[in-house]
Amino acid sequence: MGETPQMNYRGDKRTGNxxxxxxxxxxxxxxxxxxxxxxxxxxxxxIMAMINHKLSEYDYEHNPTKKLIEYVRDNLSKLDAGIKKxxxxxxxxxxxxxxxxxxxxxxxxxxxxxxxTLCACTSxxxxxxxxxxxxxxxxxxxxxxxxxxxxxxETLLNVLSEDSExxxxxxxxxxxxxxxxxxxxxxxxxxxxxxxxxxxxxxxPEFLKSKIKKITCERASDLxxxxxxxxxxxxxxxxxCYWPVVKSVTIKVPNCKDFLEHVLxxxxxxxxxxxxxxxxxxxxKLRDCSTVWIVSEINRAASDxxxxxxxxxxxTDMAQGGxxxxxxxxCTKTDDINPQNYMRASKLKDEDFHxxxxxxxxxxxxxxxxxxHRNGKAKERVMKNFLQQETIKKHFNYDDNFLTVFTxxxxxxxxQDRILDSKQTEIPALKDLLRKYNDSRTNETVRHYISxxxxxxxxxxxxxxxDEKMMVERSRLFANLEKDLHQALGHLYEYCHxxxxxxxxxxxxxxxxxxxxxxxxxxEVIMATPYQTLTALCKNDGxxxxxxxxxxxxxxxxxxxxxxxxxxxxxxFPVQGTVTERSLQAKINEFTIIKEDLLTKYENYxxxxxxxKFLEIEEMKLKMMLQQEIVQQKKKIYTSVxxxxxxxxQPCYYNAAxxxxxxxxxxxxxxxxxxxxxxxSEMFQEAKRKMLxxxxxxxxxxxxxxxxxxxxxMEFSLLNENTLPYMDITKETEILKMLASQE
Numbered sequence: 001m002g003e004t005p006q007m008n009y010r011g012d013k014r015t016g017n018x019x020x021x022x023x024x025x026x027x028x029x030x031x032x033x034x035x036x037x038x039x040x041x042x043x044x045x046x047i048m049a050m051i052n053h054k055l056s057e058y059d060y061e062h063n064p065t066k067k068l069i070e071y072v073r074d075n076l077s078k079l080d081a082g083i084k085k086x087x088x089x090x091x092x093x094x095x096x097x098x099x100x101x102x103x104x105x106x107x108x109x110x111x112x113x114x115x116x117t118l119c120a121c122t123s124x125x126x127x128x129x130x131x132x133x134x135x136x137x138x139x140x141x142x143x144x145x146x147x148x149x150x151x152x153x154e155t156l157l158n159v160l161s162e163d164s165e166x167x168x169x170x171x172x173x174x175x176x177x178x179x180x181x182x183x184x185x186x187x188x189x190x191x192x193x194x195x196x197x198x199x200x201x202x203x204x205p206e207f208l209k210s211k212i213k214k215i216t217c218e219r220a221s222d223l224x225x226x227x228x229x230x231x232x233x234x235x236x237x238x239x240x241c242y243w244p245v246v247k248s249v250t251i252k253v254p255n256c257k258d259f260l261e262h263v264l265x266x267x268x269x270x271x272x273x274x275x276x277x278x279x280x281x282x283x284x285k286l287r288d289c290s291t292v293w294i295v296s297e298i299n300r301a302a303s304d305x306x307x308x309x310x311x312x313x314x315x316t317d318m319a320q321g322g323x324x325x326x327x328x329x330x331c332t333k334t335d336d337i338n339p340q341n342y343m344r345a346s347k348l349k350d351e352d353f354h355x356x357x358x359x360x361x362x363x364x365x366x367x368x369x370x371x372x373h374r375n376g377k378a379k380e381r382v383m384k385n386f387l388q389q390e391t392i393k394k395h396f397n398y399d400d401n402f403l404t405v406f407t408x409x410x411x412x413x414x415x416q417d418r419i420l421d422s423k424q425t426e427i428p429a430l431k432d433l434l435r436k437y438n439d440s441r442t443n444e445t446v447r448h449y450i451s452x453x454x455x456x457x458x459x460x461x462x463x464x465x466x467d468e469k470m471m472v473e474r475s476r477l478f479a480n481l482e483k484d485l486h487q488a489l490g491h492l493y494e495y496c497h498x499x500x501x502x503x504x505x506x507x508x509x510x511x512x513x514x515x516x517x518x519x520x521x522x523x524e525v526i527m528a529t530p531y532q533t534l535t536a537l538c539k540n541d542g543x544x545x546x547x548x549x550x551x552x553x554x555x556x557x558x559x560x561x562x563x564x565x566x567x568x569x570x571x572x573f574p575v576q577g578t579v580t581e582r583s584l585q586a587k588i589n590e591f592t593i594i595k596e597d598l599l600t601k602y603e604n605y606x607x608x609x610x611x612x613k614f615l616e617i618e619e620m621k622l623k624m625m626l627q628q629e630i631v632q633q634k635k636k637i638y639t640s641v642x643x644x645x646x647x648x649x650q651p652c653y654y655n656a657a658x659x660x661x662x663x664x665x666x667x668x669x670x671x672x673x674x675x676x677x678x679x680x681s682e683m684f685q686e687a688k689r690k691m692l693x694x695x696x697x698x699x700x701x702x703x704x705x706x707x708x709x710x711x712x713x714m715e716f717s718l719l720n721e722n723t724l725p726y727m728d729i730t731k732e733t734e735i736l737k738m739l740a741s742q743e
Contacts, residue, residue, distance in 0.1 A: 037446045040739045044450050045080075047732045051460075052076050058725050065722040072459060072724065079452045085628070086129065086264045087437045088288050090324075092310055093295030094270060098332035098410060102295060103128060103265060105410035105427045106434070107253055111221035112137070114228060123278055123545075124231050124246050125285060126267040130260035131252035137223040140250045141213040141230050143206065148277050149245050153195055155274045155539055158660060159532060160188060168532030170547055177233055184239030207245055223251070247278055259434040262441035268292075270310060270547070276540050283543075286314060287322035287635050290437070298331040298374065298407060302381030312391045313550040319395035320566060321638040323631055325575040328404045328433070329382045331375075335409040335420070339363075339370040348373070364419050371420065375407035395566065397574055406430055448624065450740045455617030457733050459717055462610035463724040470607065471721070477608060478718040481615070482711075484593040489707055495587045496699035499572050503565055504692055510561030511684040518557055518680045519673060525556050526672050531665040538657035538668065541646050554646040557676070558687065561641055573634035584630060584702070588623050591706065611717045618713040622706055629705075633698040640694050644687040648679055 055069055093099045100113040107128070131138055144152075159168075159175040179187040183200060198208055206213040217223040228234065229241045231249055253260070266285050294311060296304045311318070311327070318324035343349070343366075350356060353369035382405045386392070396402060406426045412418045413425040422428055466474065514521075529537060529551060537544045542553040555562070571582040579586050594616040602608045652675035656668045676683075 037442050040742060041446050041449055044446075044453050044736060044739055047735065048076055048079060048453050048456070051456075051727070051729070051732070054727060055725075065724060068463065068716060068720050068722050068724060071716050072456060075452070075456055075459075079449050079456075086262050087290045087441050088264050088266050088285070089434070089437070090266050090268045090286055090289035090292040091295060092268055092270065092292060092307065094306065097295045097297055099267065099295050101410040102330065102332055102408060102427075102430075105408075105413045105425075106431050107256055109220045109253060110414050112224055112251070112253065114224055114232065123269050123275070123282075124243050125248040125269065125278075125281060126231060127248060127250040128260070128265040129250065129252055129263065130256045131254045132257050132261055135218075135254045137217045137220050137254065138252045139215045139223060139227045139230075140252075141206070141215070141227070142247045142249075143204070143210070143213070143245050144247045144275055144277050145210060146208060148275060150196055152244075152274045153192065155535075157192060157195075158535075162532070162660075168530055171532040171536070178244040180238045181233060181241035181244055182239065187239070201242075201245075204242055204245075207242070220253070227251070247281055259431055259438050261438055262445070263434055263438045265434075270545070274536055274539050279540055279543055279545060282545070283317055286317050287639075289318065289322065289324050291326045291328065292318060292324055293328045293330050295330045295332060297336075298334050298378050299336070301329065301331040301378055302385060308385070308389055308392070309549060312389070313552075315392055315395045316555065316562060316638070319575065320562075320569050320573070321635055323575050323635070324396075325578060326402055326404070327386075328406060328430075329386070330430070331378050331382065331405070331407045333409065333411070334371055334375055334407050334425075335412045337367065337370055337374060339366045342370045342374060346373070346377075368419055368424075371409075372424065378407055379405040395570070397570060397578055397580060404433070447740075448621075450736055451617055452621060454733070454736050454740065455614050455621070457729055457736065458610045458614035458617065460724055460727060460729060461733070462607050462614055462717055463720070464607055464726075465723045466607070466721075473605065473608065474611075474718045477602070477611075478714055480598075481593050481714055481718075484595070485707070485710055485714075488591050488593055489703055492587060492591055492706065493699075493703050496584070496703060499584060500692065500695050500699060502568055503572070503695060504688075506564045506568055507561060507688045507691060510564035511688045513560035513564070514557065514684045515680050517560055518684070519677050521556050521559060522553060522676050523673060525551065525553050526669050531668075534665065534668055535657060538653040538672075541653050542649055543646075552642070553672075554642040554649065557645050557649075557683075558641045561684065561687065562638075569634075569638060573630065573637075585627055588626055588630075588702070588706075591623070592619060593710065594619060614717055615710070615713055619710060622709045626702055626705060630698070630702070633694070633701075637691055637694045637698065640691045641687045644690040645683055648683045648686065649675065651675075 052073060055073055058065075058069065091099055091103075104110055104113050113126075113128075156175040156178055159171050160179070162172070176188060179195075183190060183195060187195065201207050204213060215223065215226050217226065227249060229237070230243055230246050232241075232243065234241055266289065268282065268286055268289075292311070294307050296307050301307075307329075316322075348370075350366070353366065353373075355362060355365050355369065359365060383403065386403050406429060408426045408430065409420060410425075410427065412420045413422065413427040418425075526534070533544060533546055533551065536546075537551055537553060544551045571580055572584055574580050574583050574585075579589065594612055599609070599612055599616075602612060649672075652671060656671045659667050659671070
């Protein structure tokens with residue numbers, strides 16, 4: 001690391017020159033090593049804080065420059081509101097796959113997550129990120145609402161009271177587990193009134209008050225002990241486990257800022273339950289994941305159909321309805337191998353590994369050779385298996401880098417007497433992957449701040465007092481820019497109309513197909529769903545995650561509509577970070593009113609040159625803001641089809657969920673099928689209208705935001721006759737340019 005620039009902005013109140021307070025050390029050319037982002041943004045913030053302070057010193061309450069100064073200070077205040085969203089890494093994996101050990105190893109915290117924590121046994125969403133404020137280990141526990149729990153209690157008691165004919169053993173076991181977890185072994189014999197009493201939750205008053213519970217510890221093992229009852233089931237402590245009323249737990253760990261400051265690891269439990277709010281949160285988190293890790297034991301990874309089916313069943317929530325742009329398949333427990341059995345099964349001999357029994361440490365060398373050989377084969381087979389996953393591939397604009405495969409040994413990485421070196425465990429490789437995500441987000445944040453800061457300085461430099469001739473030139477430039485803006489907006493609007501027209505035609509075709517096939521499609525799902533699962537499906541408005549996978553009746557009904565638009569929708573709205581030729585983002589990126597010839601034309605007009613630089617940066621900021629907004633809107637647009645169908649089906653779901661007793665399965669099935677038959681025409685047309693409405697609103701917002709944002713910037717920088725107080729910010733501009741060049 002190079003020498004840290006020392007800055008002391010005392011400033012000169014008479015001239016507004018801030019560079020006088022800088023040490024000589026800052027004035028020297030920076031060394032090539034001085035590229036640390038934290039130092040860069042800290043120095044940039046110091047500069048902008050002093051400029052903000054100087055502007056605040058002026059008594060402009062009754063001054064004609066008031067609006068201009070407020071505009072500059074408002075822009076300045078928005079610099080830190082840039083890239084706030086973290087990169088979310090979703091983690092899929094069955095119980096026993098080694099997720100908790102994997103994340104512990106990555107964090108370098110052997111005792112943080114107990115074995116079995118990140119698994120399908122509790123449905124609790126667990127998020128892990130960095131604590132960047134101090135050295136404590138913290139947990140924030142979010143509960144479901146008391147009303148949600150009381151509604152779920154009713155369902156659980158119904159499950160427990162069902163006779164053997166209608167009973168689903170897995171759900172019966174889960175219901176029993178939940179009741180005994182909170183109320184103890186006598187809970188199953190309590191009346192509903194007794195179960196609803198607040199006294200059962202005296203140890204977690206936050207649940208009763210709908211507040212976040214926060215736990216802070218100095219050691220990872222202490223935090224692990226304290227959060228255990230909120231994230232895992234413990235048969236030895238009936239009545240002392242609260243995971244059934246927990247929605248999510250967010251854990252913050254110190255000393256991992258370099259790879260988790262802007263990254264969040266999110267466990268996506270494979271098993272759902274009767275709680276609608278938890279399922280809604282699960283889908284929301286999945287849709288926010290930029291990448292997903294599929295975790296599976298190496299001895300079954302190559303043939304793990306369940307892992308791929310889990311991804312396939314959630315594919316639209318990851319792709320068109322989400323922001324996932326890559327997958328990683330993580331094969332765990334690579335050290336768990338019997339060399340003799342492996343060599344026999346693989347028809348391998350010592351000479352294949354160039355070892356002999358006479359060598360020292362022969363047994364260790366053979367085990368290492370077998371581990372590495374199996375690792376290589378596993379990677380080949382997983383990749384081959386992926387290439388056969390047509391359902392997954394067709395939803396993504398994937399390339400050779402879309403899927404990465406890791407073969408890891410968490411046990412070996414944390415073992416002091418390990419036989420594999422650190423690199424061979426591939427934990428460092430996964431950590432580097434997280435660091436890559438983190439660095440990308442950090443660079444984006446720094447780039448956004450520094451470029452925005454340079455834009456503000458350009459505005460200040462371009463707001464100097466102008467004579468009559470310069471005001472004429474400013475007006476002429478404004479008129480030319482306004483003309484170019486009108487023309488560019490016209491082209492953008494035309495393309496937005498093309499997007500809407502293309503999708504409207506495909507939606508119309510899909511709606512007709514859904515109307516034709518809706519009942520048959522629904523029948524396949526409904527008739528194949530067992531009684532208790534069907535009850536849960538209705539309780540959760542047509543969506544249920546079970547140990548056997550995801551059942552989504554609403555999306556099944558919408559399937560013909562979604563299939564018709566998928567390819568075109570992905571072209572117009574690809575995942576974040578991807579820009580296809582036909583994408584809306586590509587058209588936004590092409591949009592500009594600050595042409596190169598214009599910059600050249602005004603090179604000899606320093607003031608107007610600064611104004612154009614400010615406008616160029618404002619244009620860039622608008623594009624960046626729209627990029628983030630479009631990603632969020634495209635998720636709402638795509639999922640609106642299923643959500644619209646869900647809304648139309650809700651009355652039927654509610655009524656069907658309440659049917660109990662012998663023969664109720666048939667009654668539920670008939671109710672659902674009859675409702676679909678009677679509502680299908682209007683239901684699918686309404687889903688189409690809703691998507692087109694959201695699409696229209698997004699297109700209008702995009703064009704209008706570009707228009708109003710640039711007009712405002714042009715008016716303040718070119719038509720405002722008032723000037724800012726004199727400030728010599730030449731040195732500050734040089735420093736920011738230097739920091740920008742280090743990106």
